[in-house]
Amino acid sequence: MPEPLRLLMFSKDPTLFAEGPAQGDARRRHIRYAQALACARPGSEIRIVTHTAAASGHRFDAPADGLRLYGTASPHRLTYVADAARVARSILQDGWRPDAICPQTPWEEGQLGVRLAKRTGARFLPQLHFDLFSAAWRAERVYYPLLGRIAEGVLRQATRIRVVSEPLREAVTAKLGIAMDRVDVIPVSVSLTTAEPGETAKAALDPRLAGRPVVLFVGRMAPPKNLPLWLDVAEDVLAEAPEARFVLVGDGELEGEVRRRVEAKGLSDQILVLGPMAYEALPEAYAAADLLLLTSDNEGFGRVLLEAAEAGVPAVATRCSGPMDVIADGVSGYLLDLGDRAGLGEAVLRLLRDPVLRARMGAAARASASQDFGRESLTQRLIEHWTAP
Numbered sequence: 001m002p003e004p005l006r007l008l009m010f011s012k013d014p015t016l017f018a019e020g021p022a023q024g025d026a027r028r029r030h031i032r033y034a035q036a037l038a039c040a041r042p043g044s045e046i047r048i049v050t051h052t053a054a055a056s057g058h059r060f061d062a063p064a065d066g067l068r069l070y071g072t073a074s075p076h077r078l079t080y081v082a083d084a085a086r087v088a089r090s091i092l093q094d095g096w097r098p099d100a101i102c103p104q105t106p107w108e109e110g111q112l113g114v115r116l117a118k119r120t121g122a123r124f125l126p127q128l129h130f131d132l133f134s135a136a137w138r139a140e141r142v143y144y145p146l147l148g149r150i151a152e153g154v155l156r157q158a159t160r161i162r163v164v165s166e167p168l169r170e171a172v173t174a175k176l177g178i179a180m181d182r183v184d185v186i187p188v189s190v191s192l193t194t195a196e197p198g199e200t201a202k203a204a205l206d207p208r209l210a211g212r213p214v215v216l217f218v219g220r221m222a223p224p225k226n227l228p229l230w231l232d233v234a235e236d237v238l239a240e241a242p243e244a245r246f247v248l249v250g251d252g253e254l255e256g257e258v259r260r261r262v263e264a265k266g267l268s269d270q271i272l273v274l275g276p277m278a279y280e281a282l283p284e285a286y287a288a289a290d291l292l293l294l295t296s297d298n299e300g301f302g303r304v305l306l307e308a309a310e311a312g313v314p315a316v317a318t319r320c321s322g323p324m325d326v327i328a329d330g331v332s333g334y335l336l337d338l339g340d341r342a343g344l345g346e347a348v349l350r351l352l353r354d355p356v357l358r359a360r361m362g363a364a365a366r367a368s369a370s371q372d373f374g375r376e377s378l379t380q381r382l383i384e385h386w387t388a389p
Helices: 025-040 077-093 108-120 144-155 166-176 199-205 227-240 255-264 279-288 303-310 321-326 341-353 355-372 375-387
Strands: 006-011 045-050 060-064 067-071 100-103 161-163 183-185 214-218 245-249 271-275 291-294 315-318 333-336
Touching: 006 077, 006 108, 025 045, 025 060, 025 067, 025 375, 045 077, 077 108, 100 108, 108 144, 144 166, 161 166, 166 183, 166 321, 183 375, 199 279, 214 227, 214 279, 214 303, 227 245, 227 255, 227 271, 227 291, 227 341, 245 279, 255 271, 279 303, 291 303, 291 341, 303 315, 303 321, 303 355, 315 321, 315 341, 333 341, 341 355
Parallel strands: 006 045, 006 100, 045 067, 161 183, 214 245, 214 291, 245 271, 291 315, 315 333
Antiparallel strands: 060 067
8 A cells, every 4th residue: 555645735826715606726626636646545635835815814724635725824925935934834843744845836935845845854846837948938027037046946956846848848957957757747737617619609708709700818918928919910810800709818917908909909899808707607718719819928838728629629829838738730720930920810810711620620629638638647647746756
């Protein structure tokens, strides 16, 4: 009988505490991880210390056997590390000792994880969910180059590293000199159900979409997504196919700018900015879509591509680390060079004008999502990563 595993995680995701209709994918995934780990190694336990605001009241929850959540109840985001360290000390004072420590990011949580791993003798298993080595990422904020150097130092101290795409694995080994057999590629699985696609779904999402081909964006409206390029591509396509509709679902720091750009282009009736949507409602958005358009300069993985694929929606995306793992170019969608406005527009028009091609690529995307990114398979790979020497 394998020995139980005690895993300590550090996170900044307060949605782990969300229940009922507000329950998001993070909580559901970690319940699934705990259940699978308990089956593989009875008596195992995952404890997660995550950021929560003091006003939220979230301090402790045990949503499943073998899963315990500890909120930091932080008065400010800047006190997160000190608060997480305080919570971790209280856990260790109870005599509980982790076999492995897994921080969500390789800077704040990563530095704390390194110190605790040295103190407890636990294996140190940091994660990398974004392209740390992308010039676009480093240029996004003035302090990101400093964070990048911190992250590199943390990653070099890892027992093993989890990354979410094969290009990221290659970059980690090439840039940091870490042996490839110490880097495991394990994307984040998705838990969305699918909704029935078609005209009913389009009208339900927004009556203005009824009878129209729909190009979708889902995600955070932030600089890495290069939404100015997305809007330029939409403008080009609409000049050739004015019957199409472009839909953006999500929020973020650039939502206001996106709305202003759409109005300035005079395309408010053809480019619909729907704003944020609850995770549980996203299947309705994918069911209304004919294709997904992603114009990012930097993607660690791009889970929306996998969500779309599970719904049978082909994608047109830029050739960065995440999309390169999910999309088989010319088979389940199209990959274009970063910033290739003309190429992206041509690919979108090709799919809009050819329903047979769309259906074939959508079916290929769904088959790949099931075969290569199935929840059970990815969960098993994650358990193997946690337990590997």
